[in-house]
Amino acid sequence: MTGIDGFWAVIPAGGSGTRLWPLSRRDYPKFLHDLTGSGQTLLRATYDRLEPLAGDRILVVTGAAHLDAVRGQLPMLARDAVVAEPSPRDSMPAIGLAAAILERRDPEAVLGSFAADHVVTDTEAFDRAIAEAVVLARRGDLVTIGIEPTRPATGFGYIRLGEALSVEGAPSARRVADFVEKPDADTAKDYVATGEYRWNAGMFVVGATTLLEMLAEEHPEMTSHLRTIAGDESRMRDLWPALRKIAIDHAVAEPAARAGRVSVVPAAMGWDDIGDFTSLSDLIEVSETVPGVKVIGPADDVISIDSTATVATGGRLIALIGVDDLVVVDTQDALLITRPERAQEVKKIVETLTAQGRLELT
Amino acid sequence: MTGIDGFWAVIPAGGSGTRLWPLSRRDYPKFLHDLTGSGQTLLRATYDRLEPLAGDRILVVTGAAHLDAVRGQLPMLARDAVVAEPSPRDSMPAIGLAAAILERRDPEAVLGSFAADHVVTDTEAFDRAIAEAVVLARRGDLVTIGIEPTRPATGFGYIRLGEALSVEGAPSARRVADFVEKPDADTAKDYVATGEYRWNAGMFVVGATTLLEMLAEEHPEMTSHLRTIAGDESRMRDLWPALRKIAIDHAVAEPAARAGRVSVVPAAMGWDDIGDFTSLSDLIEVSETVPGVKVIGPADDVISIDSTATVATGGRLIALIGVDDLVVVDTQDALLITRPERAQEVKKIVETLTAQGRLELT
Numbered sequence: 001m002t003g004i005d006g007f008w009a010v011i012p013a014g015g016s017g018t019r020l021w022p023l024s025r026r027d028y029p030k031f032l033h034d035l036t037g038s039g040q041t042l043l044r045a046t047y048d049r050l051e052p053l054a055g056d057r058i059l060v061v062t063g064a065a066h067l068d069a070v071r072g073q074l075p076m077l078a079r080d081a082v083v084a085e086p087s088p089r090d091s092m093p094a095i096g097l098a099a100a101i102l103e104r105r106d107p108e109a110v111l112g113s114f115a116a117d118h119v120v121t122d123t124e125a126f127d128r129a130i131a132e133a134v135v136l137a138r139r140g141d142l143v144t145i146g147i148e149p150t151r152p153a154t155g156f157g158y159i160r161l162g163e164a165l166s167v168e169g170a171p172s173a174r175r176v177a178d179f180v181e182k183p184d185a186d187t188a189k190d191y192v193a194t195g196e197y198r199w200n201a202g203m204f205v206v207g208a209t210t211l212l213e214m215l216a217e218e219h220p221e222m223t224s225h226l227r228t229i230a231g232d233e234s235r236m237r238d239l240w241p242a243l244r245k246i247a248i249d250h251a252v253a254e255p256a257a258r259a260g261r262v263s264v265v266p267a268a269m270g271w272d273d274i275g276d277f278t279s280l281s282d283l284i285e286v287s288e289t290v291p292g293v294k295v296i297g298p299a300d301d302v303i304s305i306d307s308t309a310t311v312a313t314g315g316r317l318i319a320l321i322g323v324d325d326l327v328v329v330d331t332q333d334a335l336l337i338t339r340p341e342r343a344q345e346v347k348k349i350v351e352t353l354t355a356q357g358r359l360e361l362t
Numbered sequence: 363m364t365g366i367d368g369f370w371a372v373i374p375a376g377g378s379g380t381r382l383w384p385l386s387r388r389d390y391p392k393f394l395h396d397l398t399g400s401g402q403t404l405l406r407a408t409y410d411r412l413e414p415l416a417g418d419r420i421l422v423v424t425g426a427a428h429l430d431a432v433r434g435q436l437p438m439l440a441r442d443a444v445v446a447e448p449s450p451r452d453s454m455p456a457i458g459l460a461a462a463i464l465e466r467r468d469p470e471a472v473l474g475s476f477a478a479d480h481v482v483t484d485t486e487a488f489d490r491a492i493a494e495a496v497v498l499a500r501r502g503d504l505v506t507i508g509i510e511p512t513r514p515a516t517g518f519g520y521i522r523l524g525e526a527l528s529v530e531g532a533p534s535a536r537r538v539a540d541f542v543e544k545p546d547a548d549t550a551k552d553y554v555a556t557g558e559y560r561w562n563a564g565m566f567v568v569g570a571t572t573l574l575e576m577l578a579e580e581h582p583e584m585t586s587h588l589r590t591i592a593g594d595e596s597r598m599r600d601l602w603p604a605l606r607k608i609a610i611d612h613a614v615a616e617p618a619a620r621a622g623r624v625s626v627v628p629a630a631m632g633w634d635d636i637g638d639f640t641s642l643s644d645l646i647e648v649s650e651t652v653p654g655v656k657v658i659g660p661a662d663d664v665i666s667i668d669s670t671a672t673v674a675t676g677g678r679l680i681a682l683i684g685v686d687d688l689v690v691v692d693t694q695d696a697l698l699i700t701r702p703e704r705a706q707e708v709k710k711i712v713e714t715l716t717a718q719g720r721l722e723l724t
Binding site (some may be wrong): 349 | 384667668679682683684688692693694695696697698699700701704707708710711714715720723
């Protein structure tokens with residue numbers, strides 16, 4: 001058996017990524033893109049990061065519309081390793097269904113859930129953190145990974161660290177004192193200054209049955225429905241649409257933390273969720289051939305005179321003269337020009353287009 | 363006979379317009395575009411402005427490569443009303459050839475030469491100025507139109523006004539004291555402050571034979587060659603390439619001014635040469651539906667949040683968020699982003715592309 005004994009990797013491949021419009025689209029979301037120019041899609045890079053830990057014990061949960069694209073990106077996966085959600089119902093149903101499927105295959109299964117559209121640059125640190133998390137999960141904890149903040153980010157929720165745990169094989173482990181919502185800028189600075197907060201990257205490691213039992217405490221009917229679907233796929237059609245749209249954080253992690261059942265492995269691993277173009281820009285180096293410009297795409301497609309910008313090319317030549325600190329994203333049918341400090345507002349364009357009924361552009 | 367008796371309009375349709383790249387291209391230059399969104403190309407608008415003055419006495423001189431496009435824009439022109447230059451040799455050979463052709467058709471012909479890619483918004487003022495200019499031309503003068511400056515422009519040459527002339531039918535007429543080159547910003551301010559300078563719009567009105575005789579004084583072989591070609595089109599091939607590349611200003615207007623033979627009709631007529639995107643932007647109103655943005659193209663193709671810009675659309679959606687004072691020009695294969703104060707440098711992009719051998723983009 002390859003990797004960590006009994007460890008299953010679950011990859012929820014969903015999310016609309018509207019803050020990365022016009023790159024990310026409804027029909028072609030963020031995880032199907034090679035946003036950083038690594039040569040791989042984010043989905044494939046996520047798979048490659050997890051394969052050494054989980055071998056062929058990998059389960060992808062994605063929207064029915066993306067099934068073919070996911071299989072195309074991950075042709076090595078067995079047919080039953082990709083599960084299609086008929087409609088998006090947020091992270092709890094997606095991960096809960098994976099847990100229900102996995103406990104049937106392996107009653108001792110420990111699953112780790114990792115979004116298909118995040119990046120991790122320090123794979124060794126990631127591996128070490130997951131190994132510790134699996135040890136903690138086997139004790140019955142819900143385990144999360146707490147990312148060491150590299151800036152006072154306002155785009156992530158935070159985890160407040162509690163007491164250190166003395167667990168063999170998990171020397172970094174701490175209790176989770178609290179999950180806190182995305183802070184404002186001042187609060188974020190305070191969090192980072194204390195040293196007692198970590199970013200909540202939405203990574204959870206937990207026994208499959210443990211997760212479903214934690215879920216049953218507040219949402220017993222959801223646990224029941226997910227187990228029914230896992231046993232009889234034909235029930236997906238009638239039961240799935242009735243499931244409550246809820247994030248795993250609210251459904252399970254926060255209540256479990258209040259009950260003292262959540263532990264955290266703090267780690268620094270070069271993680272980013274590429275939440276918007278500023279975040280994406282931070283992951284890219286300035287071009288060697290186009291001074292002052294970060295280019296996503298062929299550098300030959302950009303000519304710059306006295307300009308600084310992050311430019312995603314879309315197949316045409318892009319000429320910049322005397323412009324500073326722009327974000328330019330070109331695609332076949334849509335062009336975005338904004339500034340890093342306004343990058344969060346990109347989703348408003350998608351909202352406007354949706355309100356106008358121009359869905360072909362979203 | 364329609365219009366002004368014996369008056370012929372000559373339209374040199376040439377120029378590369380590299381400062382309007384990527385709209386203006388080698389194969390599709392400025393005069394073939396409807397830059398201002400008037401519904402007409404600049405060439406057709408020029409024709410429409412001249413037709414009331416010249417009727418069917420209109421001659422277009424253009425590059426061989428643009429012959430079909432010119433005929434397509436002006437289908438009403440007779441076959442011999444469009445003359446093709448085998449290669450560009452600047453304005454003197456083009457206008458001189460027109461003069462040589464016209465003096466054969468009408469020995470008393472007075473021609474007026476008007477670039478195919480300028481705009482005039484006050485047609486009545488234009489008509490009045492030309493009527494005065496024809497009167498002066500009949501006296502043997504080379505006549506130019508002096509545009510009243512509306513700003514201390516550095517992109518135009520200036521005409522220094524001399525003594526008032528007392529000519530019946532030409533009450534505004536002044537002698538030209540001097541033609542002066544494009545000034546720097548301070549000099550331009552001084553020119554405008556004195557009230558004694560007018561923009562040189564390159565409009566000349568002159569007897570066809572007068573022009574050729576003035577040309578013969580400094581360039582007798584050019585006059586001779588042009589008359590030979592006008593009499594025998596088959597000589598175009600061997601004689602044209604040998605003609606010196608020279609502007610009418612240097613070849614004739616400046617020497618004639620020194621000899622006191624050039625008069626000027628000062629006028630205000632909403633003229634512009636649309637020399638760059640700043641000049642183009644000045645001709646366009648802010649969109650009623652896209653606040654703060656001047657749109658060249660369908661306004662529906664632009665969505666703006668807190669932005670000011672001049673945007674030429676190219677068939678795709680353009681979304682702006684929090685950007686100020688940009689010039690954005692989108693086309694199928696190239697996108698330009700610059701600022702108004704850098705608009706003159708757009709030609710550097712064309713130079714770079716040419717140096718790179720990427721002529722398909724120029």
